Structure formats: structure tokens, C-alpha cells
Amino acid sequence: MHSDSKDLFHLIQKYNVPGPRYTSYPTAVQFSESFDRxxxxxxxxxxxxxxxxxxxxxxxxxCFSLCWYCGCTKIITRDSNRGDVYLDYLEKEAALIKKANGAEPVLKQIHFGGGTPTFLTPLQLERLSDLIHKNFKVHPDAEFSVEIDPRRCTDEHIIALSKMSVNRASLGVQDTNDEVQQAIHRIQPFEQTKKVTNLLRERGIPDINFDLIYGLPCQSIATFKQTIDDVVALAPNRLAIYSYAHMPGIMPAQKLLNESEFPSPDEKLTMLMTAIERLSDYGYRYIGMDHFALENDELSQALDEGTLHRNFQGYSTHAELEMIALGMSGISMGDSLYVQNNKDIGEYYDALDEGHLPIKKVLELTSEDRLRRDVIMRIMCRGEIRYNDFYADSAVEFKDKFRSEIENLDALEADGLLVKHQEGFNVTEAGRLFLRNVAMVFDGYITRKSDRPLYSKTV
Structure with missing residues (x-):
């Protein structure tokens, strides 16, 4: 490891502390069950x-089977008929939204997540498409993405997705090593991933994302390097390289993992360094957090143009869009109101049977929340704050409002994570790894230690 890598390694050790992922601000832990419906x-x-x-x-x-590392809101079942019942309730929810709006909202972005969207049969996917078109207007240039489990995706699924005008697919890969796959209870031969990737392109779904995880049991630096080489050979447009967060107290399935098989903290950090260096060599640009994209990808272009955005799906190219969520646990995000649906499927169904939206938690943003959200999203998405731009957008003098926070940036500047100047401050190339740490300085909630919940580590 050369000297620059050693310095970065020590910085990761220093700054790898619990902190929010800032897919929203305020974060979901601030949502309240006390609200006026x-x-x-x-x-x-x-x-x-x-x-x-x-x-x-x-x-x-x-999902058809349980992946032991997973922290998603999911239901394990092999009964595909449950998909039909669920679609009945999605239709009810969509109709309530349309009625409340008094018109058909126009959609410029659609994303199916889970769980496993391809748990639905091809016919059920077509039914889902029909209910969306019945209750919403879909913009002809809409970005339409779907998360796919290659183990449960046939050519018939892909034909159905293509008919729906899906143009981006995100494939869960995690790791290509047989031993690692057995340790996490997710057997997915690489040939399966390759076959689905090729079928997607053949059926006119050109943009491919892969998700990988580092820090899993039985992983080593050598095996993770091989995983990166394997997936890059399929030329995905984007890669998300997530740090495995072992939180069995919150995610009970993780208790099934053998903790003695986890890589050491130093090995895990070296995997991250290896990913960054190797993907750079392959022509992938580090967007920030855990996202990488080819130079010609829309995500890279959005970073250059200052239009990058973050929401509950991670980085996005549609900063101007408010989000509607359908389905249990979904979070809708407006400019000053966040709303989360019931996480319990029975409660979700009961609410809709009673004829109202299945709302479980709400957060009404204060003017202070919105101001700090603007700061945090500029850091997470642009990697800079420019005082004049901030004033032009908010009529707030940044240096007056955030005087103490600017002083708290001194330690990060001393470590080379950012550079302060007369007009604002910029996160450095090395600092892009620590965007969460920089953003935490401006978080109005996390500074209250009594209010600090259990977060995953920042790197």
C-alpha cells in the first residue's frame, strides 16, 4: 500500500463512526406515530x-427465500397467490391517491423495490403496469427502474418488464464467490447473473446496475477483488458497493451468520480501498458514498451539472421530483412532509379496507429542517457549499447561520477532507469517502447525544 493509501486507510479508521446515510433529512428515526390523519x-x-x-x-x-445479511422490509413466502392479493391493495391505494389529488399525477420516474419485485409473475407485473397507468400519467421519457433477483427472473419476466417500458434494472449480486454465497444463504452462480444481464440488453433494457456488499462472512481481499473483476466483465453502467452493517439487534436474520467468519476491520477497509482503486482503473467514477458510474452515465453527468439528488433509493438524477410511495413501508417525500406507510402487512391491508391511506408515521418539516436539509443535500450531492448560491436560494447568510458548524469543520479540513475558502468550502477527492461525516456537522438532531439512535458506520 503506497503512502497515499496508508493515509486514507488511517482516515477511514478514524472517521468510521455510526451516522445516517442521509437518504433523507431529517432521517426516518425522527418520524412520529402521533399525527392528525x-x-x-x-x-x-x-x-x-x-x-x-x-x-x-x-x-x-x-421474497422466495431469506438472505441472512438482509435488512429490507420483506415477507418470505413461496405462495405467488399472495402477489395477487397485494396487487388488489396497491390498486386501492393508488385510487385513493388519485382521488385525493383530483387528477392523474404525471410520473417522470418509477422504481419497483423490495423485497423482490420479480417475485411477481409476468402476468402480475403486467397487472401492476395496468394499475399504474390507470391511476397515473406516465411521462414518455420517464426513467423506469426495477430491482431484480437474478435467481428469480426468467425471460418471460424480462419480456413483461420490457413491455412496461422499463429502461433500467438493478441486479442484486452481493458477491460471486461460492463460499461467501453459502455463508450468507444466497446461492447465485455467476452464470445466472450473466444470463439475466444479457437477456435484459437483448430485450431492450440497456442500463444495468449491480449491487455488491463488502464485509460479508468468508470474504477476503482476494475474493472481493475477483468479484469486482467478474461483474465489471459484464460492463454495468453503475455499481453500488455497500458496506455490510452487522446489526443483529435490529435485523434478527443476521443472527444466522457466523460472526467468526467475518473479515477483520482492517481487511474490510482494504476491500473498500481495493474497490475504489480497481473500479477507477476500469473507468468507473466515484460518485460518492457507495455509488460508482461510468463517465457517460446520467449519474456522472448529474454530478458535473449539480443536479444530483438523494432519496430513499440512494442517488438519483431527478432532484426536482417529489416522491409518492405505494405499498407497505413505503415512504412518500414532499417538500415539507414525509409520510411512511404501515410496515405490517395486516395493518396496511386493514387501513385500505377502511378506505383511508395506510399511513403509520409522519414528519412535518420545520423551516429549520428544510434549511439544514438543503445544506446536507448540497454536501452529499455536490460536495460543496457556496455561500452566495446558498443566499440566493434561501436568503440566509450561511456564515452567520452556521458559524459554529463552520468552526467544527476545522478538524476535517486538517485531515484533508475538505478545503474552506472565502466563498464556501469544497469536499476533496479523498473527502468524498466521508460525505456522511461532513454532513453530520450540520445535522440538527444527531448532535443531541440523547437523541442519537443506532446507525450503521459511515464508511
Missing amino acids: QHTESRLAEGRASGKPLSLYVHIPF
């Missing part, structure tokens, strides 16, 4: 009455 539903309707295009997230919770 009528007031909330009218606020939702008001927020969407502007006629502005929206982003739609649809949560499909079902």
Missing part, C-alpha cells in the same frame, strides 16, 4: 395539487 391527508393532497411531475416508488415485499 385528516390534516396529513389534506396536506398530501395540497402538496401534489401543483401538477408538477412526480416520482413513484412501489414496494413489493415478498
